[in-house]
Amino acid sequence: MSKDLPFDRREFLKTAAAVAGVASLPGFAFAQGAKIKIGLMLPYTGTYSQLGVAITNGFKLAVAENGGKLGGRDIEYFTVDDESNPAKATDNANALVTRDKVDVLVGTVHSGVEMGIVKVVRESGTLHINPNAGAGAATGALCAPNIFRTSFTNWQPAYPMGKVLADRGIKKVVTLTWKYGAGEEAIQGFKEGFTKAGGTVVKELYLPFPSVEFQPLLTEIASIKPDAVFVFFAGGGGVKLIKDWQAAGLKGKIGLYGSGFLTDGVLDAVGDAAEGIETTLHYGDGIETPKNKTFRLNYAKTYKLQPDVYAVQGYDAGLLLIAGMKAVKGDVSRKKELYAAMEKAKIDSPRGTWTMSKAHNPIQDIYLRKVVGKENKVMGVAHKALADPARGCKMG
Numbered sequence: 001m002s003k004d005l006p007f008d009r010r011e012f013l014k015t016a017a018a019v020a021g022v023a024s025l026p027g028f029a030f031a032q033g034a035k036i037k038i039g040l041m042l043p044y045t046g047t048y049s050q051l052g053v054a055i056t057n058g059f060k061l062a063v064a065e066n067g068g069k070l071g072g073r074d075i076e077y078f079t080v081d082d083e084s085n086p087a088k089a090t091d092n093a094n095a096l097v098t099r100d101k102v103d104v105l106v107g108t109v110h111s112g113v114e115m116g117i118v119k120v121v122r123e124s125g126t127l128h129i130n131p132n133a134g135a136g137a138a139t140g141a142l143c144a145p146n147i148f149r150t151s152f153t154n155w156q157p158a159y160p161m162g163k164v165l166a167d168r169g170i171k172k173v174v175t176l177t178w179k180y181g182a183g184e185e186a187i188q189g190f191k192e193g194f195t196k197a198g199g200t201v202v203k204e205l206y207l208p209f210p211s212v213e214f215q216p217l218l219t220e221i222a223s224i225k226p227d228a229v230f231v232f233f234a235g236g237g238g239v240k241l242i243k244d245w246q247a248a249g250l251k252g253k254i255g256l257y258g259s260g261f262l263t264d265g266v267l268d269a270v271g272d273a274a275e276g277i278e279t280t281l282h283y284g285d286g287i288e289t290p291k292n293k294t295f296r297l298n299y300a301k302t303y304k305l306q307p308d309v310y311a312v313q314g315y316d317a318g319l320l321l322i323a324g325m326k327a328v329k330g331d332v333s334r335k336k337e338l339y340a341a342m343e344k345a346k347i348d349s350p351r352g353t354w355t356m357s358k359a360h361n362p363i364q365d366i367y368l369r370k371v372v373g374k375e376n377k378v379m380g381v382a383h384k385a386l387a388d389p390a391r392g393c394k395m396g
Contacts, residue, residue: 035076036325036332039096041107041117044081047210047236048109050265052081055131055314057303059106062318065298070321071330078102082113084210089116097124103332104129106317109310111135111154111181118142127332127339131317132310136185139359141392145339148360150316150347152282153388154182154232155189157259160366160382161230161280162193165257170227172202176217176241177232179206186232186259194230202226212240218248229254234261239269246273260284260369260376265308267374274371282362283309283351284369284378295350307350316349316362323347359390 040059042052056079063075078100080092089112096102097120104127108114114133121128121144128147130138134154138147165173173194177183183206191201203224205217221229233241238261245251251273260281263274295315299307307315320342327341328334347354347362354364368382 035074036070036104036330037076037078037100037102039078039080039100039102039105039107041080041082041092041096041105041113043084043109043113044079046084048084048234051109051132051235051310054265054305054308054310055109055317057299057305058307058311058314058316059131059318060314061295061299061302061311062315062322064302066318066322069330071325071328073325073330080107082108082110084110084113086110086112086116089113090120093117093120097121097126103127104321106131108133111185114138115181118147121146125335127335129317129321131313134182134185136388136391139361139388139393140390143359143390143393143395145395146335148320148342148356150320150362151313152364153189153361153390154185154259155192156361156364156386156388157261157279157281157366158186158189158230158232159193160368160386161257161259162190162195162199163197164278164280164368164382165228165230166194166197166199170199170255172200172226172228174203174205174221174224174226174229175201175231176205176207176221176229178209178211178237180209183209183232187230190230190259210237212237212244214241214244215248218244218250221254222248222250226254229256231256231258231262233258234264235266238262239266242266242270242273242277260309260367263369263371263376265310267371267376275373277371278379279369279376280366280382281309281369281376282364282366283312284367285375286378287350287352287367289350289352291348292350309351312350316347316351316354319347319349320345320356357387357390359388359393359395361388361390363387 044052106129109132111133114135118138130149132151136153175187258279260279323345324338324342328338354362366383367378368380369376
């Protein structure tokens, strides 16, 4: 018995060393059944609540179509209602990153909240996918290898409408939006496109977010008598503006145009008040592709709701993450390979195929849409494969 001890001990040590070696290899931990932790930081209450729900639905649909896994791994969700409140953004993002230790942070809708998320993920190195908020700085001056966008920049959908209006001989435009980052950037995008094509913005009107006291501003617009008005609103704010516009007697007298968020997801709520409104956006009704038809059918079956642009952006966030995780077989520690795969991904989206710019923005078609009944009907392509200029991004 005593003769065997040294041999047994040597064998034990060799085995222990081998096990320790395997345990230290990338991927060993998740091979033991650890789940990928996804943080969903989105608005589930307030003016943007329906947007948060649509994004969540879209994301989960993409994952469900992929067998409910990412790179072969099961998923655990951690959800935070960000209330569209920038003051709580850093704390909410920190809770997901530090307390819940999420592998991926998906969010959000409000550009001010997005800035809080960006601050946290730049410091922590956590992978972040932005499925809506259009804040230019997130993929501009504050761009980073771990920050990706599957939606738009505020500049991107607004810019093409400038040329559309100028080409129609419209010379004088008043703009109107909430006084916050998203609104200001959208107006700048429109203004850049419009002035480049020969138009003039005669007045820029603002009201504080999320105020919907439009009446005094509509009275001012009526007195200015511009050729058209370009606006940036979404959700409940869009509903109120469209109804107030009609009530003020401006419908049919002055053309109302906007980034497509104005009329997306709100047509049931506004009745005939939106009829004829034209907008520019990266999605619309009547995109006759097999992918879009299948997506719309599956979404309606799953959630008993019709999908909108927000659902598409959430869905594409799922598709982008699936592409990255497939490349690294679910090993989130292989960040360089994960990000490279996401950068190279060609997303077969309901909106049409899109690719990722160097700054991690979608390079995508922007459609001209018109409200016809209960549809944001695609009338044509306002700008083919448009990339955001990503001003200030030093990522290469």
